[in-house]
Amino acid sequence: xxxxxxxxxxxxxxxxxxxxxxxxxxxxxxxxxxxxxxxxxxxxxxxxxxxxxxxxxxxxxxxxxxxxxxxxxxxxxxxxxxxxxxxxxxxxxxxxxxxxxxxxxxxxxxxxxxxxxxxxxxxxxxxxxxxxxxxxxxxxxxxxxxxxxxxxxxxxxxxxxxxxxxxxxxxxxxxxxxxxxxxxxxxxxxxxxxxxxxxxxxxxxxxxxxxxxxxxxxxxxxxxxxxxxxxxxxxxxxxxxxxxxxxxxxxxxxxxxxxxxxxxxxxxxxxxxxxxxxxxxxxxxxxxxxxxxxxxxxxxxxxxxxxxxxxxxxxxxxxxxxxxxxxx
Ligand SMILES: NC(=O)c1ccc[n+]([C@@H]2O[C@H](COP(=O)([O-])OP(=O)(O)OC[C@H]3O[C@@H](n4cnc5c(N)ncnc54)[C@H](OP(=O)(O)O)[C@@H]3O)[C@@H](O)[C@H]2O)c1
Numbered sequence: 001x002x003x004x005x006x007x008x009x010x011x012x013x014x015x016x017x018x019x020x021x022x023x024x025x026x027x028x029x030x031x032x033x034x035x036x037x038x039x040x041x042x043x044x045x046x047x048x049x050x051x052x053x054x055x056x057x058x059x060x061x062x063x064x065x066x067x068x069x070x071x072x073x074x075x076x077x078x079x080x081x082x083x084x085x086x087x088x089x090x091x092x093x094x095x096x097x098x099x100x101x102x103x104x105x106x107x108x109x110x111x112x113x114x115x116x117x118x119x120x121x122x123x124x125x126x127x128x129x130x131x132x133x134x135x136x137x138x139x140x141x142x143x144x145x146x147x148x149x150x151x152x153x154x155x156x157x158x159x160x161x162x163x164x165x166x167x168x169x170x171x172x173x174x175x176x177x178x179x180x181x182x183x184x185x186x187x188x189x190x191x192x193x194x195x196x197x198x199x200x201x202x203x204x205x206x207x208x209x210x211x212x213x214x215x216x217x218x219x220x221x222x223x224x225x226x227x228x229x230x231x232x233x234x235x236x237x238x239x240x241x242x243x244x245x246x247x248x249x250x251x252x253x254x255x256x257x258x259x260x261x262x263x264x265x266x267x268x269x270x271x272x273x274x275x276x277x278x279x280x281x282x283x284x285x286x287x288x289x290x291x292x293x294x295x296x297x298x299x300x301x302x303x304x305x306x307x308x309x310x311x312x313x314x315x316x317x318x319x320x321x322x323x324x325x326x327x328x
Pocket of ligand 1 (some may be wrong): 006007008009010011012031033034035066081082083084093109110111135137140148304305306309
C-alpha cells in the first residue's frame with residue numbers, strides 16, 4: 001500500500017518510525033510538513049527524512065508544497081496528520097476533499113475536518129468508492145471508534161461518557177494527590193510536555209467537546225456542532241473542592257457525556273466515586289459505553305502520544321489494506 005503522509009510532527013514521525021520498525025507493506029510515496037514536501041513513486045527514505053527533521057530542517061524540498069503532494073503524488077491513502085483547526089478545519093479540509101476526489105482513501109488524526117464536515121466528506125468518500133477513517137481523532141490509542149462501529153454494531157447506545165482529555169486528567173490527578181493548586185498542576189503539566197503553552201483548548205474542555213461532536217455525528221446518528229456542547233472546564237477548581245470530594249471517598253474528573261435520546265452533549269468536572277472505572281490516573285483516557293445488548297463496557301488507554309496515536313492510524317491503514325487495496 002502506498003501512502004502520502006501530510007504532517008511530520010509528533011504523530012507523522014510516530015507513523016514513520018512504526019513503518020520503519022515493522023514489516024507493514026506500507027511505502028510512503030509523498031511526504032510534507034508545513035514548509036516542504038517530497039514525492040517519490042519508488043518510496044521515500046523515511047530514516048533520512050526523520051534525521052533531517054531531528055536536525056530542525058524541513059523534511060523535504062521547499063519547492064514542493066503540501067498541496068502538490070496531495071494533488072500530484074501517486075498513492076492509495078492520504079494520511080492527514082496536520083494540526084487541528086476547530087474554526088475552519090483548513091487547510092486539512094481542502095486536502096482531504098482533493099484526495100477523496102482523486103479516489104484516494106483518507107486516514108486522519110485531525111479532529112477539525114471530521115467534527116466540522118463529516119457528512120460532506122463521508123458522502124464524497126462514498127461517491128468515489130473510498131474509505132474515510134479517523135480512529136486517532138478520539139482517545140489516541142483506544143480503538144473506540146472501531147469498537148463502536150464494528151464490535152458493538154447492532155447495539156443501541158443509551159449513554160457514552162468518560163475522560164477524553166489527558167491533560168486535564170493529569171492536572172486533576174496531581175491536584176488530588178498532592179493538594180496542588182490548579183496553577184501549580186498546570187505548570188507541572190507544561191514542564192512534562194503534557195500541556196501546550198496556551199492550554200485553553202484542553203482546560204476549557206474544548207478538546208473533549210470536539211471529540212463528543214465526532215462521536216455523536218459519526219457513530220450515534222446525531223447532527224451536532226461544538227456550540228451544542230454544554231461546556232465547563234477545570235480552571236476554577238480549587239484544592240478545597242478536591243479535598244471535599246476526597247472526604248466523601250470521591251474525586252473530580254472532567255467528564256464528557258453524550259445521551260443520544262435526550263440530544264445532550266456535555267463536558268464538565270464531575271464528582272465520581274474513587275473506585276469507579278473512569279477514575280484513571282495521569283494522562284490516561286477512559287470511556288464507558290452503556291448499550292442494550294452488550295451491557296456496560298469501559299475502555300481505558302493512552303489518549304495521546306506519538307507511538308500511541310500512530311497505532312490508531314496504522315490500524316486504520318491496515319483495515320483499508322485488508323478490505324480494499326490488496327483486493328483491488
Ligand atoms: N500528538 C498526539 O498525541 C495526538 C493525538 C491524537 C490526535 N492528534 C492530532 O493529530 C494531528 C497532528 O498532531 P501532532 O501532535 O503530530 O502535531 P505537531 O507535532 O504539531 O505536527 C504537525 C505537523 O504538521 C505540519 N503542518 C502544519 N501545517 C501544515 C500544512 N498546512 N500542511 C502540511 N503540514 C503541515 C507541521 O509542519 P512543521 O514540522 O513544519 O511544523 C508538523 O510537521 C493534530 O490534528 C492533532 O490534534 C494528535
